[in-house]
Amino acid sequence: MEGSSNSNNNNNKSGVKMQSIMGMEVFDCAVCSSPLSPLVFRCSNGDCLCSPCRDKLPAVERLATQRCLSMERVVDNIFVPCKHGCDAKITYHQQRGHQYRCPERPGMCKCLVSGCGFVTATEELFDHLTAGAGIHRLPWEDIKYFVPFKHEVRPGIRLLRGRNKLLFLLEVARESSPGHVVSLTFVRPNGLRSTVGCSVFLCGFHHYQVSKLNIGPDVASKQILCVVSDGKYGVDL
Structure with a gap:
């Protein structure tokens, strides 16, 4: 008994709490090696x-399998x-599935239409915003930078x-006052640190004005370009 006590004391002298380590592969299907999920x-x-691999077994072997409720409870509580x-x-x-859909994943974008909040990859967000997916049906056009x-x-x-x-x-x-507010929002994918520059040329009623702005990685993506009355303007991105 003294030997056991001394051994325990020696193990604790370092002050390090001993923890058992379990490989996560024990929660994988024995056939396809995918993580187990109910039904198991x-x-x-x-x-x-897993259920798909069990369904592929020959009929005789499939009949010999049993539902494993205890493992289902385990895999539903391993976080x-x-x-x-x-x-x-x-x-x-x-x-x-979460790593693909995670809103913090690099390259993911949030829909900036008020009240929406949909998060997806940039290429899928385009379909979400336009008539392609029929969600917001925004008019759109391709632009060339510096044109x-x-x-x-x-x-x-x-x-x-x-x-x-x-x-x-x-x-x-x-x-409410005469005129319009013109703003530009850069839909910045997660992880993108570049700065976007924009110039606005206002033309109309014998008036000409140039406004410039830069949307950096650490500032709000939405910027007010200008306030104008009815007329035309051109944008050089």
Whole structure:
């Protein structure tokens, strides 16, 4: 008994709490090695199988399997952290799907239409915003950087798609006072640190004005370009 006591004391002298380590592969299907998720079955050899692999077994072997409720409870209560750093509570068997959909994943964008909040990859967000998916049905056009284009000053939102599939929302909003507020929103994918520059040329009623701005990685993506009365303006991105 003294020997056991001394051994325990020696182990604790370092002040390090001893923890057992278990490989996560014990929660994988014995056939396809994918993370187990309900329904889970145990075969005659004692191995745990996922439902799709169990269904592929010969009829005789399939009849010999049994539902493993204890393992189902276990895999529904094994949680892992998100590698992108979000606070979501993720079970081990859900992590692959979550990592793809995670709003913090590099390249993910949030829909900036008021009240929406949809999060997806840039290329899928384009379909979400336009008539392709029929969600917001915003008018859109492809633009070339450093090539001016003209747009009529009237209330509405237009989606602009630049090189590398980067997206911008160009919005004209009527204010209570005479005139319109023209703003540009850069739909910045997670992880993108570049700065976007924009020049606005105002033309109309014998008036000409140039405004410039830069949308950097650490400032708000939405910027007010100018306040104008009815007329035309051109944007050089």
